[in-house]
Amino acid sequence: MAASRDFVSRKLHSLLGVIPLGLYVTQHLTVNHFATRGPEAFNEAAHFMESLPFRYLLEIFVIFLPLLFHAIYGVYIAFQSKNNVSTYGYLRNWMFYMQRISGVIVLIFVTWHVWQTRIQAAMGADVNYQMMVDILSNPGMMIFYIVGVIGTVFHFANGLWSFFVSWGFTVTPKSQRAMTYVTMAIFLALSVVGIRALFAFV
């Protein structure tokens, strides 16, 4: 008997969030961090990413298809749960709730971000340091990007914790607790990387 569609979709959803999406987010934030070394360094790094061989294949299979599946199935999962943090205010239940809230934030942020950068690039705009300076010169946009980046990084780090449970790597409460610390350290570290990059465009 084959595993049900439910089972395969859920496992795939969990896997895609880490590989490739989590790795991609980490790589993206690392490249952004070049902005702290000045406009030339950022433009050079961004240009290197743009000129990778098989760019469209990489974009489709590493970013857009996994992202679409993860986003659409994720919304389905998020709206299936009946959140109850007011009655059961435990840490993990809060994380469960925030995973769903951050997921919706990420969906809105990423949709806007893809429109503002990748789609504009496809329509002829040049994605470079100046483009981000123009976008982030608007304080409203700056706040939107800060919330978006922190939401994304949280969703990834906490999703990584769930991934380790859902695939059966961390079974004991001790290992799960250790992963809580590890993933929250990842959350803090990537938040610093992301926020530093954002302020490098001001």
Add this chain to the structure above:
Amino acid sequence: MSEERNITLKIKRQDGPESSPYEETFTIPYRQNMNVISALMEIRRNPVNAKGEKTTPVVWEMGCLEEVCGACSMVINGKPRQSCTALVDRLEQPIRLEPMTTFPVVRDLAVDRSRMFDALKKVKAWIPIDGTHDLGPGPRMPENKRQWAYELSKCMTCGVCLEACPNVNSRSEFIGPAAVSQVRLFNSHPTGEMNKEERLEGLMDEGGLANCGNSQNCVQSCPKGIPLTTSIAAMNRATSLQTFKNFFGSDR
């Protein structure tokens, strides 16, 4: 101790599965060492509400009265638990009693926990040993394994973990934590292990284990202290391996 002391109970009542719920308040005389069940029995003996009106006795379920059968679960002051071990002296007043929300209400505080029994059937939570002749004694179980398996066997299908779980609700088919832990129990048994794949297949079916969202409310709420999230993670590992075995092939 001649002074009169009273207990106030606010009970969410419902006359039948289809009727709408309403609240009724009762004031009953205090006695020493009362639990919620003896308070409900007092209401049943004299079904008069706080306004002095005659009403119908409140319906609830009970069995063992020592927290091993799971029948008397209800939401007491906001949290699901067994009413037999809910001691009046330790409860904030007025005591609020509600039926569990995850299950369909039969009447008042009595709910229909059939979805738990269906879940146990789905994952084949038993050991098939019936046959035409005596099979003799089964293999022995290592003592260290027996010790943790015994903890899992304390599950009384009371429904508290399903009530606490945000993913068990009318919008989802999720079987809930209890049945997942039972698969771990029966798969740890030396004779039960012989059919472990059948139970794992049940967990991998629609509404199975993958619906868990790791809120971990279950392990916080279980009245028997069963390590439900450890069972869930262990079964996550077992079903992950089973998927690979099914796809790539294995002799077992």
